[in-house]
Amino acid sequence: MAKSQPIIQNDPKGLIRFLNWIERTGNRIPHPFTVFLYLILFVLVASWIGSYLGLSSVHPGTGKELHIKSLLSTEGVHYILESTVDNFVKFKPLGLVLVMVLGIGLADKVGLFEATIKKVLLNAPKAAITYGVLFAAFIGHLASDAAYVIIPPLAAMVFRSFGRHPVAGLVTGIAGVGCGFTANIFIAGTDVLLSGITTEVAQAVNPNVQVTPIDNWYFMSLSVFVLTIAGAFITERIVEPRLGTYQGENSEPQMIELSPLVNKALRNAMVAALIYIGFLATVLFIPHSPLRGEDGGILTSPFMEGIIPIILCFFIVTGLAYGITTKKVTCTADVVKFMSDSIKDMSGFIVLAFIIAQFIAYLNWSNLTMWIAVSGSEMLKAVHLVGFPAILLFTFVAVIMALLITSGSALWSVLAPIFVPMLMLLNFHPAFIQVAYRVADSATNMITPLNPFVAVMLGFLARYDKKAGLGTHISLIFPYTVAFLVIWIIMLCLFGLLGIPVGPGVTMYLK
Template sequence: MKTRKGFFQKFLNYIEIVGNKLPDPFILFSVLALLIIIASSIFSMFGASVIHPGTGEELQVKNLASSEGLQFILTSMLENFTGFAPLGLVLAMMLGIGLAEKVGMLDYAIKRTILKSPPALITYTVVFVGILGNIASDAAMVLVPPLAAMVFYKVGRHPLVGLVAGYAAAGAGFTANLFIAGTDALLSGISTEAAAIIDDSVVVTPVDNWYFNIVSVFILTIVGGLVTNKFIEPRLGKYKGDAVEADVDEDPPKAGKAFRNAIIAAVIYWGIIVIGIALPNSPLRNEEGGIIPSPFLDGIVPIILFFFITIGVTYGITVGNIKSGKDISKYMGESMKDMSSYIVLIFAIAQFIAYFNWSNIGTWVAVNGAEFLKDIEFTGIWLIIGYIIFTALMNFLITSGSAKWALEAPVFVPMFMQLGYHPAFTQVAYRVADSSTNIVTPLMPYMVIVLSFMQKYDKKAGIGTFISLMLPYSICFLITWIILILIFYFVGIPFGPGITPFL
């Protein structure tokens, strides 16, 4: 007897079917790059321009089909690819994670530790860890999903369930955390500058959204777990992929001792890092002696990379899989082979994003959209809700959270200040909108990473599969956050120390 599917599941099925009929992602982004070239020609033909709200500079929409544009396309192609920030981050992270995986350490760790957790809590644990992972910035979007997939596979659940839950939590829950992260410092600095347009005495600090972020972690963990259990897992069903036949190896005789040594190495490693931060005049701190921002946070990816190399090498040597330096490079090379399809995709997506940014089309759409929202004269809390929806949609054009806030803050912070709203409150509205749709926009560079991971377990998975699995999280997180903002707003709960919606 077949289980009846509700309207939402049928809707997701439709999205998956249509989405998977799209061309291969490499071809798709190549076509999109061509469309940007055509669009830039049309915009330029009509003399489209916009005043950047932050700098006051007039930006013309530049024609990619012009002499200047063609020169840019040809001379920047290699730089667009090799300078694409997520490429280095992903490959560096996978060198360390791949080493730890290939020597068998991650497999053993999952089987002997995580699998002992109550099965009912595994989903919520993955979501919780994914949300907190943004303390490591974008690295969490690379680190959490594959590990979550391995966890779910080991407990007999569909690995794609763990993968999408991990990515959704790390991406859509990006702004929430129990700790003050680099994002808090970055956005608050932009907010303070924007507020100075109206009142230079108003300062937004990194802790001004902290209370809201803390509550968000626990609320989103529950929501993310429920979405996973009620929508995603029933949709995917029981895993019947080829990977099932691959996991038949017994643990090596010295695996227990090797894992113990890896834990000892991990403690020593992080102990050295902590001592290094605590030292007077530590090079890991900023000039004022603080950690946010600091070289420590800026260098968190290499620090995590060396951590995985340390524990991977320790485990490999003890268990006998690493006998010389050649073995280390061999295992790292094997992990890079798994990333070959991702590297190919990045070449196309890097060109598309570079063309989009160079042409100024994204800026033109964002600024004019903001002006429209201002002109329709919404008032009260509905103005904030309208702004949240607007920013969520803008995420499909500009994915960089800091770049988009640098563009929006000079428009919306002063506008809302004149209506009596605190800049930190406007910042909260921006953050929840920006985070919620991170995971469903094709412009997010980490989409192709997750898609590559998905195809490891399901070779037929395509963009439609990806969107249909991520959309429930995006919708539910956005609705949950809007409700949470309304609760804070009407109940009078401070968003941070002494921060209410109104000045």
């Protein structure tokens, strides 16, 4: 049995000290639920102080003067007691996400996503295997956190079967799943969750603003192809040459081919998807279609407003086609079970959504959101930071915060109530602000030791080098983080300054 060699020698001490500082600092941050409890206490006190000082702001839309209202007053206590249930039940992201999970969860539980990923990797030609791993990783975001434990080890096995360094495959999979998180050619649960939070806070400034799950689709789908090319370049020109020839144990399990039944199920799922899309396109483009708007358009139409149930049905149709073929779905009770299991997996999100809903509602009711937004926008105007540099500054802040708060939804729930209204008053579209956040949060996903999946990745690394530690992991991932972040910022500049839509009808500025 050959002795494994260290993957990377002499990790830079400065980097390790920096990461140790992040870990020590981040470990002092409590669970997101507790963080929002503290934030609510802060809002209670801040609303009382603001009310006592007589602070107010002028609503930019209505011109009405809004005084800060104390949540600790009689009126405020009544509001807290009477609105708690409504705040939770009417929290837009809650319903949107749970509805999407019913469809995506069914497709995931029957094994459609895992089989699709394996199919992509197994059928990729040797010269394009790096591109195949990255592309599969981006598609794998449909499976949410499950992608972290499916794609990287599978990518390592694929690389090993082609005589390449398995760690290069592992790292490529980690980069695609983690550093490129939320980039996808499909609408995923993250799109639904973030757009719901964005809408919730944006309507404090303009009640007519609606951010939909497809408002970032152009940007994120293009990101898949751009980052696939960039990631493959980094793997083949930087990471893999640095790793050298793999000299570890030659006992990697062989790739398992998909069974004829699974291939048949995938074919049936593809046929079902094409039939569904074809039917939808036919209904959408017929004259006087009920899915079109009153003016015959699509951007403001029942199709766009009903995009969630439309996507839900897509995943149900494809999931059923796959599940029925593989006999994992034999009756309606199986469908109910798979959907129920998916909702159970969301229990942590449901609990967190309860406290986030209260936090945002209290900010809005007390008028602190508008006061912060108006004061912040006036400050940015005073220092002439009103154009694209304001978005870059926000992106930088989000990058720093993402190193310490690793839950993307929790961090956006903290930043959105402050920055979305503030930047909207500078005429930025809330969906564009959301894109800037996604860039910052995604690229840094896998370099913070606070991300629980970093520990999982270290376990995968240990299969090939028992001595590999956090510094090894970071030194391998860091080139992807820097490259993806720089590329995404360049894309932000191009989309914003050239007026290219990041989604249907969505440009950098509000119209």
